Amino acid sequence: MSGASVMESTKALGKLELSPGLAAIGDSASMNKSGQQLLGPQDHAHLNGCVPLSHQVAGHKYGVKKVGILQHPDGTVLKQVQPPPRGPREMQFYSMVFAEDCSDPCLLDLQKHLPKYYGTWSSPDSPNELYLKLEDVTSRFNKPCIMDVKLGRRSYDPLASQEKREQQIRKYPLMEEIGFLILGMRVYDVRSETFNSYNQHYGRALAQDTVKDGLATFFENGVCLRRDAVRASICRVQHILNWFHSQHQLAFYASSLLFVYEGLPSSFTSSSRSSLLIGPSVGDAVVKTAHSVGSGSAGSWTGKQASRVQQQHRGGRFMGQQHLHGSHQSQEGRGHGGTGDAAVEVRMIDFAHVFPSDSLDHGYIYGLKHLLTVHIILTRDNELM
Ligand SMILES: Nc1ncnc2c1ncn2[C@@H]1O[C@H](COP(=O)(O)OP(=O)(O)OP(=O)(O)O)[C@@H](O)[C@H]1O
Numbered sequence: 001m002s003g004a005s006v007m008e009s010t011k012a013l014g015k016l017e018l019s020p021g022l023a024a025i026g027d028s029a030s031m032n033k034s035g036q037q038l039l040g041p042q043d044h045a046h047l048n049g050c051v052p053l054s055h056q057v058a059g060h061k062y063g064v065k066k067v068g069i070l071q072h073p074d075g076t077v078l079k080q081v082q083p084p085p086r087g088p089r090e091m092q093f094y095s096m097v098f099a100e101d102c103s104d105p106c107l108l109d110l111q112k113h114l115p116k117y118y119g120t121w122s123s124p125d126s127p128n129e130l131y132l133k134l135e136d137v138t139s140r141f142n143k144p145c146i147m148d149v150k151l152g153r154r155s156y157d158p159l160a161s162q163e164k165r166e167q168q169i170r171k172y173p174l175m176e177e178i179g180f181l182i183l184g185m186r187v188y189d190v191r192s193e194t195f196n197s198y199n200q201h202y203g204r205a206l207a208q209d210t211v212k213d214g215l216a217t218f219f220e221n222g223v224c225l226r227r228d229a230v231r232a233s234i235c236r237v238q239h240i241l242n243w244f245h246s247q248h249q250l251a252f253y254a255s256s257l258l259f260v261y262e263g264l265p266s267s268f269t270s271s272s273r274s275s276l277l278i279g280p281s282v283g284d285a286v287v288k289t290a291h292s293v294g295s296g297s298a299g300s301w302t303g304k305q306a307s308r309v310q311q312q313h314r315g316g317r318f319m320g321q322q323h324l325h326g327s328h329q330s331q332e333g334r335g336h337g338g339t340g341d342a343a344v345e346v347r348m349i350d351f352a353h354v355f356p357s358d359s360l361d362h363g364y365i366y367g368l369k370h371l372l373t374v375h376i377i378l379t380r381d382n383e384l385m
């Protein structure tokens, strides 16, 4: 599909803001649905070969408000340092976790759950515009299916104004009850060989009884539910939960988990995408937004379920797969829907609201447990089918 026709289909659906990657291939600047000006390629000329991140699924987008995420020609992701206090806070967080002389076991342990941090970057033409240079978590995938999930019961930090609190609660009043929110995703459909994208409106339409369907949408490839990817994600999330149980020094607000799994059927994945420096071509993307969310039979999350997850963890249910997590680059079983577990990444991102603390991060832990429970329900539902 050409860039022009992608834009046409987006307009026709009339809901999704054009992704920056799509805007970049237009002939000239255009407008998004809110009437905001999107930048054309000439506007990126000063970026020294960097382009808007074509596979960004959520967050501030380059070309919409001029702050956002770029991709460097070397394949890394560049996240513009946001205005204070957010940007400096996030920069300080990454610098602390990845400090060369870091000896705090808790922070050293955290490193493996974050994209690698390579310091700051700026274009020679705009030396004052700082970016955080990060590992692209999707780089080892051929057709990365990507989901951004905001975690926690509160998506505003302790210093937030009343106005900010109200803005955040209004955006998703169920945050406190559900503990997570799908901010955006893109899913590879193996039949049409295209990506389907879902924006923040999709996630906000999910309630307690439909949140399972939202998650299922991410793991469905047009033919089947990718149970292998669900299982591997459970493992990753469990390890992040373990980390949260081990630490009492940091509290995370409005932070996300980025889920990635390989969308290409396993028979096609022998050649790695890692030689490609930027994401998949825009031409293979179809942008659409789900208008309705099917009602499902997911049970609501109860304290009992939470403690069952805990018991399963203590009983070692998830520990059997611990060997899968030795390194970021591990290439575990590639069966798609079979008995093996898929290649997946689950990494924590977005640290503009990380605060010192002296207790467990109960809000984040609550969200993680619920997310785990829904994943587990998904695998069980599918077993019955
Ligand atoms: N290291 C990374 N690797 C791959 N993709 C990334 C990475 N970091 C961010 N992204 C992409 O960019 C998106 C936004 O990232 P992030 O949440 O850090 O930005 P933000 O502008 O602070 O978001 P928000 O507006 O929600 O605060 C993610 O959903 C993901 O698609």
Ligand SMILES: O=P(O)(O)O[C@@H]1[C@H](O)[C@H](O)[C@@H](OP(=O)(O)O)[C@H](OP(=O)(O)O)[C@H]1O
Pocket: 059, 086, 171, 200, 254, 352
């Ligand atoms: O999903 P949307 O509709 O884009 O809403 C944004 C989202 O909630 C971001 O997490 C938030 O940034 P923070 O998490 O950093 O607060 C941003 O606040 P902002 O409007 O103050 O930038 C919101 O606009």
